[in-house]
Amino acid sequence: MRAASLILVLVVPGHLPGQDVPVPAFDTEKARGSYVLAVPPGHDAEKPTPLILDFHGAIHPSRKGANVTYQAVWSKFVKQEPVLVLGLNSRTRAWNSTKGDKNDTTYARHVLDAIRAKFRIDGDETYLAGFSSGSDFLCKGGLQQTGKFAGSLVVCPGPAHVLGIRGKELLRAKDHPFYFVTGEKDYIRKSGAWQAYLTLTKAGGRAMYREVPDLGHSFPSIEEYRRCFGYLRVLAGRTRSIDDLAIAKAAFGREDYLLASTHAKKV
Numbered sequence: 001m002r003a004a005s006l007i008l009v010l011v012v013p014g015h016l017p018g019q020d021v022p023v024p025a026f027d028t029e030k031a032r033g034s035y036v037l038a039v040p041p042g043h044d045a046e047k048p049t050p051l052i053l054d055f056h057g058a059i060h061p062s063r064k065g066a067n068v069t070y071q072a073v074w075s076k077f078v079k080q081e082p083v084l085v086l087g088l089n090s091r092t093r094a095w096n097s098t099k100g101d102k103n104d105t106t107y108a109r110h111v112l113d114a115i116r117a118k119f120r121i122d123g124d125e126t127y128l129a130g131f132s133s134g135s136d137f138l139c140k141g142g143l144q145q146t147g148k149f150a151g152s153l154v155v156c157p158g159p160a161h162v163l164g165i166r167g168k169e170l171l172r173a174k175d176h177p178f179y180f181v182t183g184e185k186d187y188i189r190k191s192g193a194w195q196a197y198l199t200l201t202k203a204g205g206r207a208m209y210r211e212v213p214d215l216g217h218s219f220p221s222i223e224e225y226r227r228c229f230g231y232l233r234v235l236a237g238r239t240r241s242i243d244d245l246a247i248a249k250a251a252f253g254r255e256d257y258l259l260a261s262t263h264a265k266k267v
Helices: 002-011 065-077 104-118 133-140 190-202 222-235 244-253 257-264
Strands: 034-038 049-055 084-089 121-131 152-155 178-183 207-212
Touching (some): 034 065, 152 222, 178 190, 178 222, 207 257
Parallel strands (some): 049 121, 121 152, 152 178, 178 207
16 A cells, blocks of 8 residues: 555655656756645545646745745645645746747646646636736736636736836736735835736726735735635636625725725625
8 A cells, every 4th residue: 555655656746745846848958847736635636626826936946936935825825725726936036037939938838738637627717826026927928818817816016117017018918807916015016016907907907906014025924815816716707796895894904995995885
């Protein structure tokens, strides 16, 4: 029995929590491609499950940003949410720097296809998420236009000039739901998230903005991630019933005044 279990781990990598899984087809001269998959406890492999494809912040490839984010956020998140989270490790310090046939968009789609071949993924509930440099990539990388994703959770993105506003890359994805989350004390960067939100809503897009009190340029709490992901599902139309008054009251209680007022005026 023990031998059989060992064979399963070797043949099907990625089932161990936090395991770094190589993607040799996307190795470069300077760095290797790899990913980490966060799996909820007691995951039912036969049940179609939502998935989040996550892009970490700027960090040297040797430090494996997806592994860092797994430890800080997603390993805890999946203990409370029945969602698979796929984190890619960038092969450069920041995303969208690798060019040619091994660029980051192709890399992401390749790994996602590989995970879909191993797991039963809910095709209507595949989301994008990012932090810092990873969020910048989500705003201008064009992944939303592949039609594979239900919404994007953009956490602590950069200033407006790196978010695809001037070049209109962001507007090309205006039909895609975006939730922009930033820290109240992220003084240099938070204006970018706000401008991106305004740009999309002015163009008729589905977007929401959240400024987390007392947070700088760092990960929000797991509870904050859960609330934001929950509302991204609302934006994406994946929640059947919406209680506007309940949403408004809860949002007001945590000083999320934009969300509170948005739903209060619907009551």
